[in-house]
Amino acid sequence: MEYNFSDRLKTLEGNAIREIFSLLSRPGIISFAGGFPAKETLPVAEIGRITADLLENGGAQQLLQYGGTEGYSPLLESALEYARRTGIRETSVKNALIISGGQQGIDLVFKAFLNKGDAILVEDPTYLASLHILKTYEGRAYGVKSDDDGLNIEDLEKKIKAYKPKILYVVANFSNPTGKTLSLEKRKAIAALTAKYGVIVIEDDPYGELRFAGERLPSIKSMDADGNVVYVTSFSKTIAPGLRTGIAVADEQIIRKMTIGKQATDVHTSTLSQAIIDGYLRRGLLNPHLKEIIPVYKTRKDAMINAIRCYMPQEIAFTDPDGGLFLWGEFQNGFDVDGAFKEAVAETQTAYVSGRTFFASGDVTNTFRLNYSMSGVEQIDIGIKRLADFFKKKIAKKIAK
Ligand SMILES: Cc1ncc(COP(=O)(O)O)c(C=O)c1O
Known part of the structure; x- marks a missing residue:
């Protein structure tokens, strides 16, 4: 049958990273392409104990029953407390909504605000799933230039004036894909500028809790005087992504609209997942857990940076993040690392993600993302050396031409 799909999805391709998973599932491949937390960091035993306790003593029937869309009340409180670690001042659960992962929070904000053709500003490059989601609402993404410390504020104001965006989407800490962090001054400038022009900020x-260097910075939401900032976080990288649980904090009116949108999406986030996360937070397990897992990420990031310094050609500039799961490479000589992807994987048995799909325009071909959370230090050294040798050979060929 010839299916008559909606205009919204007709031309939309699958998420590029999900699409390459099949290519990477072959044995022996070292993959720096994914973005999962290290599997060794998942708190399996604690989650097992909490779940058993909840089912035996916590009112199993309630936890296996439908719940309210807003969220499981104890978690609304404990997760709001978690979000307040970033300086957020909201104390009422009316300002909070439990979401099925951060990605759903982004989706619900777009759902609440976007009409067909509305403009959205994103840092260039940005989280590719957000580009993907906004296309499903037929929004138009415009990229804002990025400096070493995040969004370029002059370009932001210029593009706010030019495109009159409804929304600015930004990852302030250890961004996916670049690993960059917005400076304090820029956070203040973003809060002030978006309030002045009436732009909603997501x-x-x-990744904010996965900091292994430098000082924690307050969230943009903590500087929100006008109610235009929606803060979205989840427990995917700090506890476990499979539990699909997070929180959005925003003005009550925005939370209300997001709640209505969520009713239509999934009714509510799994009650059992919510109760497990709440149990984890209330037992005080999060801080000791973070203390254990942050050094794992730091060790892997350091191993990748050391290997890069040792093997990679000078023509590539890399970021050196203070936290999170990713770093970013950019060929200063314009090498088409996007076009070279399949050959690179076949020849080196090592994978990166091309940066192309992280740009609003989708046409930048000289950048790539490397994930360091999912490989051990030895694998990191071997994989970076293999990629470096491949890139050096390609650069030498290009010069010889
Ligand atoms: C920047 C960013 N935002 C949101 C998400 C979504 O995460 P989740 O829906 O698991 O909370 C991810 C996941 O990798 C991400 O990198």
């Missing part, structure tokens, strides 16, 4: 913060 502050997406899945």
